[in-house]
Amino acid sequence: MTPGTLMLLVLLVPAATALLVPLFDGRPNVREATTLLGAVLLFAAVLGLLPTVLEGGTPSLPAWTVVPGLSIAFSLEPLGMLFATVASGLWIANSVYSIGYMRAEAAPRQTMFYVCFALAIAATMGIALAGNLFTLFLFYELLSFTTWPLVTHRATPEARAAGRLYLMMLFGASTVLFLPAIAWTGIAAGTLDFTPGGILGGTMGAAGLGILLALFVFGAAKAAVMPLHFWLPAAMVAPTPVSALLHAVAVVKAGVFTILKVVVYIFGLETLAATGAGDWLVVVAGITIVLASLIALRQDNLKRRLAYSTVSQLSYVVLGAALFTPLAVLGAALHIAAHAVSKITLFFAAGSVHVGAHVEDVSRMDGLGRKMPWTMGAFSIGALSMIGMPPTAGFLGKWFILVAAMQAGHWFAIGAIVLSTVLNAGYFLPILYRAYARQGEEGKIDRVRESPWPMVTALVATAALTVLLFAWPGVPFELAGMLAGGAALEAGGAGDLVFPAEPPQ
């Protein structure tokens, strides 16, 4: 199949899945099989595109002009490839997990759940494949609206309130900040296309660039850069599979993906580095990293603790983007993949604890390690990855961002990373201590069982991925390197690149 056909498939398969699922409303097994089949097909189509991109190609589809200056265009570059691979691959794991979780919970309206989920994945693929700012914005908004029903899925007053906050904050920021930023970019640069090296160089002064960058960064509120992070902990009211894939992978990654993409392909690293227009972003990202970790430390609800951990980890990516060096961009891109597999593992485990032990709070997790060995084992791997300890994927991105910060001599960034590593350990290790070293409550702990097998399978798989990605980071590393190298090449600094000779083994 040609790359063009594959790209069409990537966009259409999840949408078609969403159309097919309601046809099997009364037959849950067929319905879930449809979702799984869609997920597998999507992943295959995404993988089919990988060789083309690795060879340096940027496959694209013909653009459609909506109004002059505004067109729907798809083109796939390394960062989009990385994001699409991660999101589509984890959709398979998440679908397996959902089957176990939703049935164990006897959740209502499961058909609507699977439909919205497939639509959200379709929107995510649109974001990954977007060839210009408008297309990205279109699917970004679609993602907000298709995940809104998932956040409110439990239909309690609390869920509805969380849904309102979610929608108002994501849609509000994107409309009030991101949309004017797009219009401003279009007027200044005359195009909205993602172009290696950026399109804004020489079009405006440092002050203008700084303001525009702020509009983009805070406009993409899905990245949960403080102070626009409140929606994420509130969204934890959703069923766990939603928190796992969407609020640890698709939605939040769409936010940081957007920021990284805008920095590399709209502003251009060189433009930002030369003008110093975006230096404030390091500070904002650093504060978010540390502050969110501090808040996570105080959360007893496991999912909320994970949510604040996500807020903190997302800003690693933003920090990587904000250093404006190729190496930092490489680290940021790697961290997108690494955090995805690790955090989905943690959420899977949290959901498994909820289903198997009916426990939501950290303070009630005593002794679970022995009763739920698979779940807590996977949780441990995810936790180590969050702290950034080898041999887990979390080490990779963090390492490159740290090295880049050191090269730049950016002490604030280094301080933020080191401090947050300590804090990460501070809020994850006590959980492991409780689960393994303490005895559970008599009588209650005996009734704890390991969760249904689909859930266990899924969380073991993602935990394994977390370790495997550390051992063989080949493809993500290469894609991230292409993104960073390509950006540097266009900026004219390719000769000075300082890459480690080999990815760490």
Added chain:
Amino acid sequence: MTEHLPALQVVLPLFGALLAALVRRPSAAWLVSLAASVAAFAVSAALLAHVLDGGVITYRLGGWDPALGIEYRVDILNAIVLVLVSGIAAVSLPYARLSVAAEIPGDRIAWFYAMYLLALAGLLGIAITNDAFNAFVFLEVSSLSSYALIAMGRARRALVASYQYLIMGTIGATFYVIGVGFLYMMTGTLNLTLIAERIAEVQSIRPILAGIAFILVGISLKLALFPLHAWLPNAYAFAPSVATVFLSATATKVAIYLFVRYVYSVFGASLVWVDLPLTPILLALSIAAIFGAGTVAVFQSNLKRMFAYSSVAQVGYITLGLSLVTVPGVTGGLVHLLNHALIKGAIFMGLGAIVFRTGRIAIDDIAGIGRVMPLTTAAIVLAGLSLVGLPGTAGFVSKWYLVVAALDLGWWWLALLIVLGSMITIAYVGRVVEAAYFRAPAEALAGVREAPLQMLVPTWLLAAATVWFGIDTRLTAGLAERAATMLVGGLR
């Protein structure tokens, strides 16, 4: 035959109205209305096609010279409006049969259709005529028939709403005709083209300014420009469903057309935009409409009233674009005129279908409606998202033009206000979605079924159009841009 198309445009619905009143049988009256509206739509489509290849069409009624007689004149601007009005009328009729049969007593159904066609004839007449006084006559034809349509609503409050509209509408029409009198006094003609030519030569400017003020205030009442909108919410809320669909999508739009015609083609740039600084006045009122009426909409529990207030707010977006006197701004205003008509048509059709099945319209009474009438609700939500301006929908195209127009002028504060307005829209559309999908079905909805196909198809046709015109904008933004170029470029 083709040269008489402009006359047919008005005559067809006018005679249809007469015939509908004469046949008296509901089904026959409906059939007459359907035939007349579809024919009127065909005529307007043909006129648009002519205008697109051949420029301006002029038609002298009875062959009289324009200085004495009445002239019809079709250019790209009113050709679009004619297609919109007749198109909405035609799409609404298949929908109307069941809804009208359920809401109007049997012996008045034929009257309803007669009034419907009379309103259509009046609206098309306003749009097509090039004569200031003839426009007044058609304004009265459409207004009087609208009062009758609204008064046929089931609730007794429909009578009060209709009476309120009648008082306000009459004041508006009176203001308009006084203004026309001033213009006639100073220029000696009622033909708009001739007025435009002679107005520049008039020495004493004061009577002209008085005339302009009367005309603009009069039309502003009809187009429900904030704060002259008080008649609209009740009129839309208590009118029969079909009347609400038709009037909300067309009546204010035609009044806006007339406003545009006067301020851009007749009065001349220096008079309106310099001597009478219309831009700041209109801009301030538009912003007040967007935020004032929008906020009121959020707190409505009657859904028809909610979207009626929303109409006032959305008219604010249209007039905001028109007040900028730049091609992107006027394009934004005109394209939103079209988009908003389709959006509100779809939403009020959906609400009408809900009323048809449940007899209820309060938001709490129809909680959970998304699960019992999924297709109808989905159409409302789709159109609602377009109203919000989700990218990929028609509403976004409007918003984009307006934001770009504001930034083009360097008015970033205006761009900010435009996008902030969307936050209010999402607040009330979000309330509807939340009630429809995220709450358990209300008890009153037990046994309720999906709307009949006759109502669903037109509703979905309009809802799909609100998405289609967000992606393929050749017929909306493309034509609006041509009209805007003509209007702004033709300013003297």
